[in-house]
Amino acid sequence: MVHQSHPAQAAAIPPDTSWAPEAWLHQPDQPLAGTRSGVLSGLRFAVKDNIDVAGWPTTAACPAFAYTATAHATVVQKLLDAGASLQGKTNLDQFACGLNGTRSPYGSVPNAINPLHVSGGSSSGSAYVVATGQVEFALGTDTAGSGRVPAGLNNIVGLKPSRGLLSARGVVPAAQAVDCVSIFTTTVARAAQVLATALGYDAADPYSRSLPLASTPFGARFRFGLPATPEFFGDETARAAFDEAIQRLKDLGGEAVPIDFSVFTACADMLYGSALVAQRYEAIRGFFDAHEAEVIEPVRSIVGAGRPYSAADLVAAQTRLAALAQQADPLWRGLDLMVVPTAPTHPTIEAMLADPVVLNRQLGAYTNFVNLLDYAALSVPSSFRPDGLPFGITLIGRCGSDWQLAELGQRYHHATGLTQGATGRPLPEPQPITGLTLAAPPRVRVAVVGAHLSGMPLNGQLNERGATLISRTHTAPVYRLYALPNTTPPKPGLLRVAPGEGERIEIEVWEMPLSEYGSFVALVPAPLSIGSLQVADGSSVQGFLCEPLALQGAADITHLGGWRAYLAATAPERLAFP
Structure with a gap:
């Protein structure tokens, strides 16, 4: 289903970029300019205020902790060297301890779509300034989901790389062994570009590592695991949005494999319910022991809970985590990736x-375990719920699957028809994903208008040839649609007409290997044919057309806008796909 803007979404878009100033913690009079040339030249970015920028304060959202950094964090330096311009630093849940964006003495960061709801955290400000178009990308951090939850709740992309790909030198730690620097953008391709620019081994970071990254896409057919009994905590609207997402993934060539998610839930529970929470305390132990009263609740209680654990307790927790990782490993057999809701519900700030x-x-139900088990993850927008709130899904892959997740994530994001963040701007054309170095086999795009649509009787001819759904869109307004008589199964005929005599007609654009295209065309019966079809965005693809002589006795159904609408009006029992 192509997303149509919900009234609540439009009403919540801020009138200008000064709205919600609590998203920013430091904005200099002049941005910190990068080099004059570079792959990121002309792009603006922001960083979460637990990441050092030389000469600027680092607060981690705790005024008593604040200090002036003497050097750029490694990742900031790389981005400046690539030409990006740093606009400022953003608000966060204090000490990156939270997933909601309300745990800051500088104020709660509102949701970019509906300010009554949480923005997600802890990288709340970074997500907000991207979603509202104030910068092209922003850095966050991710320990328990802080680089993913704000993305899912603000209709933007959140890339959480494999651990150690991006240096964490110059980043105030939350739990140093599992921390990741994360990337927020409005498109997957830009997130991949930023990752490719900033990654690299850093000997000054004890957890940095050189990782081999898979460079071959998952392919036209892929298998994804999902929770057999997903939990939405009573939010049935979110459940319905996830069901819609699973259907879209199937349309893209995916096979859904329900799996027992209990081992991942057990891992997630360990992050705060075991001696692993001692990492939170160790990260700021010197400051916390001297200034505990300066830390706000509930951050103070969470960090303080790590203090009583012994070294033996921590070893036992690490052993338990290793055992859970062993139990999780067999679940990956035969799977390319896992797919979960980025967030299972979307509470108000008041709640x-x-x-x-x-x-x-x-x-954090579907985020807490990811770093503990050394996985990569990418949160992508999926839909807007009937209440106007955004809903996102997260693609989770094995360590080193970052480019593969990005390639599939871009395909998925563009199939949604969503706009960028809260800006209302349409998505740009898909771009090659940086890092995928192996050329994929040549492919061809074909527009279908009738019996080959998703769920229709002849859709299997596309699936059998490894075709994947690219988008649901419309033709340019130069076509008329007819219900052809005496066809089995029932089929429409699409006829090009002179400008001003036609209308936009609903179509699906599929992509298949070029090697399969000939056998597909051979199945097309007269009076139908394949020719060049003009899409609403001005592009042209191969598509189904009809000979004018075949329209004698055919019913003109142009006014209905598409084949699905015609079936719904005349023969709903034949409408296999809602």
Whole structure:
């Protein structure tokens, strides 16, 4: 289903970029300019305020902790060297401890779509300034989901790389062994470009590593695992949005494989429910022991909970985590990736402040385990719910699958028909994903208008040839659609007419290997044919057309806008796909 803007979405778009100033913690009079040339030249970015920028304060959203950095974080230096311009630093849940965006003495960061709802955290400000178009990309950090949850709740992309790909030198740690620098953008291709620019081994970071990254896409057919019994904490609207996402993935060539998710839930519970929480305390131990009263609740209680654990307790927790990782490993057999809701529900700020621990834990139900088990993840926008709130999904892959997730994530994102963040701007054309160095076999795009649509009787002819759904869109307004008589199964005929005599007709654009195209065309019966078809965006693809002589006795159904609408009006029992 192509997304249509919901009224609540449009009403919540801020009137200008000064809206919600609490998203920013430091904005200099002049941005910090990068080099005059470089692959990121002309792009603006922001960084979460637990990442050092020389000469600027680093607060981690705690005024008593603040210091002036003497050097750029490694990742900041690389981005400046590539030509990007740093606009400022953004608000966060204090010490990156939270997934909701309300745990800051500088104020709660509102959601970019509906300010009554949480923005997600802890990288709340970074997500907000991207979603509202104030910068082209922003850096966050991700320990338990802070680079993914704000993306899912603000209709943007959140890339959480494999651990160690991006240097964390110059980043205030939350749990140093599992921390990742993350990337927020409005498109997957830009996130991949930023990752490719900033990655690299850094001997000054004890957890940096050189990783071989898979460079071959998952392919036209892929298998994805998903929770056999997903939990949405009573949010049935989110459940319906996830069901829609699974169907879209199937349309793209995916095979859904329900799996027992209990081992991942057990891992997620360990992050705060075991001695692993001692990492939170160790990260700021010197400051916390001297200034505990300066840390806000519930961050103070969470960090303080790590203090009583012994070294033996931590070793036992690490051993337990290793055992869970062993149990999780067989679940990957035969799977390319896993797919989960980025967040299973979307509470209001008021509700979060009233119940900050339980609701925050719910937001991390599908994120907390990822870094603990050394996986890569990419959150992509999926839809807008009927209440106007955005819903996102997360693609999770094995360590080193970053480019593969990006390639599939871009295909998925563009199939949604969504706009960018809260800006209302359409997505640009898909771009080659940086890092995929092996050329894929040549492919051809074909527009279908009738019996080959998703769920229709002849759609199997596309699936059998490894075709994948690229988008649901419309033709240019130069066509008329007819219901052809005496065809089995029932088929329409699409006829090109003179400008001003036609209308836009609903189509699906599929992509198949060029090697399969000939056998597909051979199946097309007269009076139908394949020719050049003009799409609403001005591009041209191969598509189904009809000979004018075949339209004698055919019913003109142009006014209905498409074949699905015609079936719904005349023969709903034949409408296999809603």
